[in-house]
Amino acid sequence: MNLQQAKHLAHKVLANEANPEEKAALQQYIQDNALLPGLEEQLFPLQELMSAPDSALPAGMEERILTPLTGGNAPAIPARRPVLRQLLRISAAAAVVLIVCLGAYRLLHTDRTPETTLQTLVTPNGSQGNITLADGTQIRLNGGTTLRYPSSFTGKTREIYLDGEAFFEVSEDSSHPFIIHAPAFTTTVLGTSFNIKSAAGQQLSEVAVATGKVRVAATVAGTADSVAYLTPGEVVYYHPNDPAGIHKGSIAFNMIGAWKDRRFHYDQTPLHSILHDMESAYGLHFRVVNPAVLSCTFSATFNNMTATEILQTLALMSQVKFQIKDSLTEVSGQSCN
Template identity: 30%
Template structure:
């Protein structure tokens, strides 16, 4: 993102022109920036003090604030100032959770401060809008390797996370949308609320609903990303809306191929298979071995590798209901004419290639 684009995004943020999806992404970026203390840690006490004084004096002058201004329009920046009080005090936990969230809530106004420095004083309405648009605070839930978790949101929506998946959601769902962020795979049972759409954003796809159940599969290391609808209606678009959105009804799936940047919509004979993982069931439908070994590694907590690259493109059809890793490996290897062997904490699969 170049300087011109950054300035345009800041102007849109201040003017309230960002759509809910853009604002949520902007807020998440600000939240992540606020939690990165590498810059603060790199400053000496003297540098931190000078940086604080210079920043506040420049903002005060450009914003036209008197020295003794009793009502500080940028008071929400106070948590940021507290970070600089003593950045090198000998406490390993000096950046407490509360302080991090306070800093996150201030980043939008830090952006405003930078805008003031370069473009002059904004209007009172812009200041008010910036204060009310401060980033929300988030909770983060991670399903580790070999485990599945369920999460209930404040609105009653329930999310089931597959192994090696992460959900990031606001502590309070009070905005115009209920916007959450997913890495990996999750099944969503969304509480019905037409006035407050539910939005799921992954690195590749954005899904918008008002009350329904659907599955999102969007692991970053997989070749495809998919959304499958079980009940209700769902709108799916590529994150950033590079493609026209697709409207899905029950029994339909949209598949996104990053290499082609295309959305393909299909109707499934048995959409329930998309959520079989919730019960510990593995379903392969002409699935390449390269994808299968990644799934096995996630589900069983053991790294499974293909020692023979020629096996990667071999496809397998099969269903395994709460089977042990050895049982699954025996069937898979029998299907492609391969063998497997444990080597330390890894499983190596070898063979001549696809039969």
């Protein structure tokens, strides 16, 4: 999500027109960009609200904002008392910023773990990581992955943040849904095992379920078909440039989280996705000489092979060439189109 999209969502929240997924997406954007100077002012232009004439403020906005703050008893705003209205406008506008930034439930209708309580676990490329959360949930992290999680879970939900790829075995607790926020998806489960692959800047994201049932919602506002329910053996894919939204399909059980054993299955998969897997699993660094080769697609299965063996096989299957130069692997060749 970019700033313009976030501004659009902020406007919908204030107008009481945002759905739960849009509110969650806005909250995630605010948390991910908490250090961006002037973010609150850009999303909620206080000067506009404070300097606008009385009639310019949307009807009922003061009451809608003040009601959550007063427990449902918003004060009446006399039409002939501009000073009081101005003070209320300033207070209301400031309250909006405070409520959104702190993730207040009543305005955004979502419980969030305070940013200051989150621990961070990072697995570098070429390695894997394991962690057991406070509720007993076990997570296996692929290389190049960042996980943010609380030391203990409080409130009505169990929420964590993922950037990269991980396999989850979630402890069952029907009264406290487990929610994973990732760049492309928000995934909600009660107790199940599944794999999520979603990294910032990554072109293709996916969620695949091994056991149980999960709810997956695309976090990009306006995405068509943005919610899907998955059962064992099902997978959803998302590409940011695909206006159709997320696509649902099937997947072999033995390929869900297969990266843990360095097994990879590709079916007409573009080279850029394969290289990303090689970076995460083997710690390789690539320099692409001809970007056109990244669109080349491959169908192959690699079972516990070395990185060199995989690259050699890809080269034999196409016009793509790989050459190791110092710490970089140079990718060159001709387009496959």
